[in-house]
Amino acid sequence: MQQIKVYKYYFSKLLSILLTIVLVLSCFVLSGCSKDEDDGSGHTFTYALESNPKNLDPQIASDKPSLMIIENMFLGLMTFDKDNNLVCGAARDYDVSDDGLRYHFDLRDDCMWYSKDGTSKKVTAHDFVFAFKRIFNPVTMSPYRETFSFLQNAEKIINGEADYSELGVYAINSTELVFYLDEADSEFLYLLTTSPAMPCNKDFFDSTKARYGLDEQSVISNGAFYITQWFYDKYGSDNLIYMQKNYLNSEYDRVYPYLLKFTIKKNTADVYEQFKNETSDCVIADNGFKKTLTGSNTYDKYQSKSLGIIFNMNTKLDSTVRKALILGIDREKLKSSLNDYYAPAYGLLPASLGNAALRYREKYDETGLDIYSESSELSQSEAQKFSDQYDSEPSVMVLQSMDSGFMNQVVAQWQENLNLFISLDYVDDQEYYERLENGDYIFALAEIDSVNNSACSYLNDVISQLNMQESKENKFMSLTHEYKTDLSDDSMDILYEAENEILNESNFIPVFYKNEFLVSKNEIKDLIFNPFSGQINFRYAKFFD
DSSP: OHHHHHHHHHHHHHHHHHHHHHHHHHHHHSGGGOOBTTTTBSOEEEEEESSOOSOOOTTTOOSHHHHHHHHHHOOOSEEEOTTOOEEESSEEEEEEOTTSOEEEEEEOSOOEEEOTTOOEEEOOHHHHHHHHHHHHOTTTOOTTTGGGTTBTTHHHHHTTSSOGGGSSEEEEETTEEEEEBSSOOTTHHHHTTSGGGSOOOHHHHHHTTTOTTSSGGGOOBSSSEEEEEEEOOTTOSOOEEEEEEOGGGTTTSOOOOSEEEEEEOSSHHHHHHHHHTTOSSEEEEOHHHHTTOOSOEEEEEEEEEEEEEEEOTTSOOOHHHHHHHHHTOOHHHHHTTOOTTEEEOSSSSOTTOEETTEEHHHHOOGGGSGGGGSOOOOOHHHHHHHHHTSSSOOEEEEETTSOOTTHHHHHHHHHHHHOOOOEEEEEOHHHHHHHHHHTOOSEEEEEEOOSOOSHHHHHHHHHHHTTOOSOTTSHHHHHHHHHHHOOSTTHHHHHHHHHHHHHHHSSEEEEEEEEEEEEEETTEEOOEEETTTTEEEOTTOEEOO
C-alpha cells in the first residue's frame, strides 16, 4: 500500500510538471499572451493558498481559499472598480424604488460564461434567479440564507411557511431582473458583490450531476478568469490551480493578467515561505511575518480587526468599574511603544470598513464617543469592592501565540490610574478556546472580526460575538436594523448611535485595532484587496519591469 502511494505521488508530480510546461509553452504560442511592457499587462501572477479550496460553488463556499478563487472567477450584478468604488458589474444599469423595496436591473448582453471545454453562452437574468433561489433551497444547505433574509418571502421560506420558489426575485426576460424586498436594506447593493450573489447557470449546474464546484470539469466562469487546471493530491507537494484570462469578458472591462497561478500549500507558514523565496507575487501578512521580510516590497496597510478585553457576562462588574477600565487606559501613551501593526482603539469599528464610497471613520471621530466625556476616577471603596468579589487576583486570559506585549502596560496603567490589580494569564490555543466556550474566565483579550466590509454588518457581528443579541427587539439590534432600513443621507448617524450604545453597555473594552498588510513586489500595481474576506481581485493587476 505504501508503495502504491509513492508511485501515485511521483506520477502526480510528473503530471503536474508536464501540465505546467504545456501552459508555459502555450503562453508563447498564443499571440494574446505577449506581455505589454508599457501598460503592465500580460503577466502571470502567482499566489499561494494556505489550503485546497473546499468548494467553488458560490452559494455554499465560505473558506478563504475558495472565496479567493470565486472572486476571480465570477462577476456579480455589482462589483468594485480599480479605485474600490461600487459600480455595475454584470448589470448595465439599475434603478431603485423610492421606498427601497424594488430593485430593477438591466443586464449587459456581453457578459459571457466560459469554461475549460470551450463552452460559451451569455449570462442572463435567469442565471441570477436560479442562484438566489438555490440559496433558499433547503437541498443546497447554503449558509447565506440569513444574509438575504430581507428579500420578499425569505423569512417565510426560512421558517418553513413558504417554498423557496416563492422568493421575490424574477426575470422579466433574459436581460431584465427584478428583486422585491420585504424591508429596505441600505447594504443590498454591496451584498450583490459577495460570493452567494454570483450567478449560476442551471443547464451547466444540472450537467455536473451534483459535482458543481468540486473539480475543474464542474466549474464555469462569468468573470475575469476561468480555470484551466485544478490539481490537488494530498500526498503531493505540487498542488495548484491555473486560471486563464477570459477574453470574452475582457472586451468590456479589460483583464490585465494573462494567467493566475495559485499554488496550494498546507499551512500559513508554507505560504509565507513561498513569498520569502520570491516565488509568489504577493502575500497577506501579519506583523510577525512582516518583521522577517528583507529587501524592497510594497506594504499596503488595512485596519481590519478590533482587539479588546471582554469580560465574562456572569461576572458582576459594576458599570462604574467597567467605564473606569475603558477610560483608565492611556491609548496614546501605549501607541508610542508600538509598531505599525496596531492603532489605538477608542471605539468598535476599524477604519478600513466602508459603506459604498463613504468611509465611516472619516465622518465619525471615535474619540468623540459619549463615554470619553466622562470621568475615569474610581474611589478607593469602589476599587476595594471590585477586588473583594474575587477569591484571588483577577486576571486577563491571553493567547500565548498573540502578539500582546502591550498588555503589560495596560494592566500597569490600571494599577497606577485606578488602583486595580489585575494580572495576565497566558494560555495555549486549546485552553484559551475551551475556557472561552465554557465561560471559565474573568477577562480575556479577544479579537472581534467580520468577513463583511460594511460598518453595519461588522457591528452586528460584534453584537453576536459579545452575546448581546437576546432578541430582535434588543436595542442594539434594533439600532443596526434601523440603520439598514434607512435610505436617507443621515442614516449613518444611527450607526454612530448604535456604536455609542454598545460601548456604553457591552462587555467589551476597546484597546487597539489590528492592522493587516498586503505585501507585494514593487513592480506590481492595482491589486484590489478586501481585508475582511481576505479576497484579492487580480483583474486590473499590472506588472512593470
